[in-house]
Amino acid sequence: MRESTSIRNAYWETEKHFIDLVDIATTSNDRIASLGLQEMSKINENAYFVLFWGQFEAFINDKVMEIENSALEMGFMSRVRLAILPEHEYYQDIDKYYTWRCKLAHGEAAKLQSLILSSIFDKVDEIVETLETCPLPLGDSLFDLFQESTDTGE
Amino acid sequence: MTASTRIIDHDYVVGRIADWEKRLNELYSNLENWTKNIGEVEIRRTEVPQAREELMQKFDVEPRNLPAIAIKLNKNRLSFMPMGLWVIGANGRLNIKTSKNHYILVDIGGEEGAPSEWVIVSPVKRSQRVPMKEVTITKLLKDEDPFV
Numbered sequence: 495m496r497e498s499t500s501i502r503n504a505y506w507e508t509e510k511h512f513i514d515l516v517d518i519a520t521t522s523n524d525r526i527a528s529l530g531l532q533e534m535s536k537i538n539e540n541a542y543f544v545l546f547w548g549q550f551e552a553f554i555n556d557k558v559m560e561i562e563n564s565a566l567e568m569g570f571m572s573r574v575r576l577a578i579l580p581e582h583e584y585y586q587d588i589d590k591y592y593t594w595r596c597k598l599a600h601g602e603a604a605k606l607q608s609l610i611l612s613s614i615f616d617k618v619d620e621i622v623e624t625l626e627t628c629p630l631p632l633g634d635s636l637f638d639l640f641q642e643s644t645d646t647g648e
Numbered sequence: 649m650t651a652s653t654r655i656i657d658h659d660y661v662v663g664r665i666a667d668w669e670k671r672l673n674e675l676y677s678n679l680e681n682w683t684k685n686i687g688e689v690e691i692r693r694t695e696v697p698q699a700r701e702e703l704m705q706k707f708d709v710e711p712r713n714l715p716a717i718a719i720k721l722n723k724n725r726l727s728f729m730p731m732g733l734w735v736i737g738a739n740g741r742l743n744i745k746t747s748k749n750h751y752i753l754v755d756i757g758g759e760e761g762a763p764s765e766w767v768i769v770s771p772v773k774r775s776q777r778v779p780m781k782e783v784t785i786t787k788l789l790k791d792e793d794p795f796v
Contacts, residue, residue, distance in 0.1 A: 506771045510750040513743045517727055520716065525697045532699045532731060594736075607702060610737030610754055612769040619774065 495549040495622055502615055505542040512538060539609050540598055546611075547595045550618050557625055577625055582633030584621050591618070658707040665698075668733040668740055669714060671755060671764050675780070676717045676728070682782040683719060686789060690720040701734050721789045723747065744768070746791045753780060768794055 512535040519527035551570060558565040558576045565573050570592060578585045591614065597603045624632065654660070676693065683689045695713035704711060719726045729743045738754035745751075756777075757765030766780035778784055778794045787794045 502771045502774075509752075509771070513729075513745050513750045516729055516731070516743060517745045520694070520696045520729060521718075521727075529697055529699055535731070536699075606736065608732035608735040608741060610735055610741060610752070610769065612752065612771045612773075613737035615771060616775045 495553050495619070497549050498546070498615070498619060498622075501542060501546050501549065505539065505546075505611060508538055508542075509535065536608050539611050540606060543609055543611060543614065544595055544598050546615060546618065547591065550622070553622055553625075557630075561630060575631075577630050577632065579631050579633035584624070584632060587617055588621065656703070656707075658709060661703050661707045661709045664733060665704075665709070665712070667758075667761075668730070669712075671740065671758050672715050672730055672742075674764065675766060676715060678780075679717060679719065679728070679785055682785050683721075683789065686786060687721055689789070692718045692720075694718065696729050698730075699732065701732060703734055719785075719789065724789055724791050726788055728753065739764075744788065746788055748791050749793070751788075751794070770795065 512531060516528055516531045516535070519531055554570070554573055554577065555566060558573045561576050565576060568576075571589060574585065574588055574592075578588070580586075594606055597606065680691055683691065694716050696716045698711040698714050700711045703709075714730045716730060717728045724747045726747075727743075727745045729745070731741045731743050733740045735741045735754070738756055739758040740755045742753040743750070744753050751768045751770065753766055753768050755764045755766055757763055767777040768780060768784065769777055773795050776795055784794050
């Protein structure tokens, strides 16, 4: 994902600003400012989540076009299924994140719960690295068995 | 009771907040123990207003004040501010602010009465987690990078 590092850096610069402001408001016993800033911090991290997710969708689109050139006519999770079988844990992670992304991007919510973006960024980057290096689709046990027997020369 | 059979109601939400407060106080007690032998350390416990999180709104649970802590060593001031219990990816989050740096502290344990596992994470330190222990707080008090 081309902009993964840039988005991580941009998010952290803004989040540090909120950490400063919450600290100042709390230290000066400004309860209303503290609560307002905590709320703004949540909206900020949700916004960066959607931005980061857009990069992942673009990556998936490029990846599955190598497999099936009509993939862009499918819904996003159908495209994901071309690269990762639904039984694979990565598929479950993507499905969960995509549900959150849709709620945010389609206006159902301006924020979800607070997100630990570090963990989500790391997980998505891990999935991307795996998809770039492993045969697709991930989670294909028949393929894995075939690979195993080939590797052992059986 | 498993997650799938757990009943989420007013009492459950109140219980989770009480458990959050307990885990915070345990963390601060550890910080106090770890820092008592480090020079002229000043420690001040304070409170921060709790945001009304989604489940609290849904089950009409009033926010309370949650404990926070500030630790000072010479010119370095270190604060721990709880920012949320229901966070996606952990079981509670705090902000850590030093005189020059910022960190996020999360509890990746603490579920169903299990012991807390406090780790520092950073959005710009890929896949790195630093457990909160004596050596970590010593570094933070000196405003040194705990990831190094």
